[in-house]
Amino acid sequence: MRPLIGITGYAEEARFGIWSLPTALAPLAYIDAVERLGGRPLVVPPSEEGVEETLDALDGIVFSGGSDLDPRHYGAEPHPETDGIRPERDRAELLLLQGALALDLPVLATCRGSQVLNVCCGGTLHQHLPELLGHERHRHEPGTFSEHAITLDAETRLGRMLAHHGPVKSHHHQGFDRLGEGLRPFAWADDGTVEGLEAPGRRFAVGVLWHPEFGEDETLFRALVEEAQRFRAERRRAPARV
Numbered sequence: 677m678r679p680l681i682g683i684t685g686y687a688e689e690a691r692f693g694i695w696s697l698p699t700a701l702a703p704l705a706y707i708d709a710v711e712r713l714g715g716r717p718l719v720v721p722p723s724e725e726g727v728e729e730t731l732d733a734l735d736g737i738v739f740s741g742g743s744d745l746d747p748r749h750y751g752a753e754p755h756p757e758t759d760g761i762r763p764e765r766d767r768a769e770l771l772l773l774q775g776a777l778a779l780d781l782p783v784l785a786t787c788r789g790s791q792v793l794n795v796c797c798g799g800t801l802h803q804h805l806p807e808l809l810g811h812e813r814h815r816h817e818p819g820t821f822s823e824h825a826i827t828l829d830a831e832t833r834l835g836r837m838l839a840h841h842g843p844v845k846s847h848h849h850q851g852f853d854r855l856g857e858g859l860r861p862f863a864w865a866d867d868g869t870v871e872g873l874e875a876p877g878r879r880f881a882v883g884v885l886w887h888p889e890f891g892e893d894e895t896l897f898r899a900l901v902e903e904a905q906r907f908r909a910e911r912r913r914a915p916a917r918v
Contacts, residue, residue: 679735679904736904739789755803790883797856844886
């Protein structure tokens with residue numbers, strides 16, 4: 677059977693014909709990427725309930741993109757440019773990620789998801805990179821991806837895995853400040869900002885500020901599905917919990 681891969685859902689107002697309703701949703705690009713590489717995708721709505729049951733069902737999980745994380749989760753006051761905060765989603769994803777890491781469940785965290793990963797591990801964020809860098813090249817136009825090259829550390833697992841990676845697709849105005857415990861960088865933009873994090877002591881816990889679900893390189897999703905398949909096989913062989 678294919679490994680079951682969770683994809684964290686957005687909590688947004690959405691329009692369906694004549695209806696406009698609060699909705700749990702996920703871009704089809706995530707779903708397509710997981711299916712194309714051999715996984716079975718499952719959208720996980722933002723909820724603080726049933727976290728253990730959700731993780732018991734999953735073999736891997738994608739923490740998707742979205743709006744800014746509430747800076748109070750890393751001990752900071754909101755910057756004027758920090759917006760779109762979804763408190764329920766923040767709380768739900770932090771709980772879900774804590775549980776996933778405790779189980780050593782394979783995790784791929786993209787854009788906002790990588791920021792959740794860093795904060796979950798005790799790190800902090802730069803709330804508005806243009807103020808720090810003096811340019812908008814990571815999000816030059818709202819609703820459109822920016823493309824830029826990345827530099828990889830060939831001594832890291834992910835650096836070796838992505839050795840021939842081309843330009844990445846970005847759309848973010850926040851970035852990593854202090855890195856969380858157990859995380860190390862493996863990718864940088866040409867302005868020196870960290871673009872990718874990995875947790876070397878874990879099966880597969882990776883965070884990237886870019887959007888691989890919209891890119892041409894499927895390496896990260898293929899690696900997630902393969903690790904999820906191994907996780908599934910190992911869990912099925914393990915003695916049942918009493």
